[in-house]
Amino acid sequence: MADISKMIDNGDLKTNVGSxxxxHDAVKAHEMLEGKLEHAKGRIVLKVVD
Structure with a gap:
């Protein structure tokens, strides 16, 4: 994990986060994955901690 974190910090690894x-919206996220709900192109991320 430390290596991945370092790569992100250095800009060597980039991700495309769409949503x-x-x-508590995990069901909605799953519906997005199934194509039942539209979402921006990219990964769907569930935020666990504020």
Whole structure:
């Protein structure tokens, strides 16, 4: 994990995050994955901690 964190910090590793949802919206995130709900192109991230 430390290596990955270092790569992100250095800009060597980039991710495309399309949506960030609170953990209590996990069902909605799953529906987005299934194509039942539209979402921005990219990863769907569940935020666990504020």
């Amino acid at each position: 960030v949802l609170p953990f």
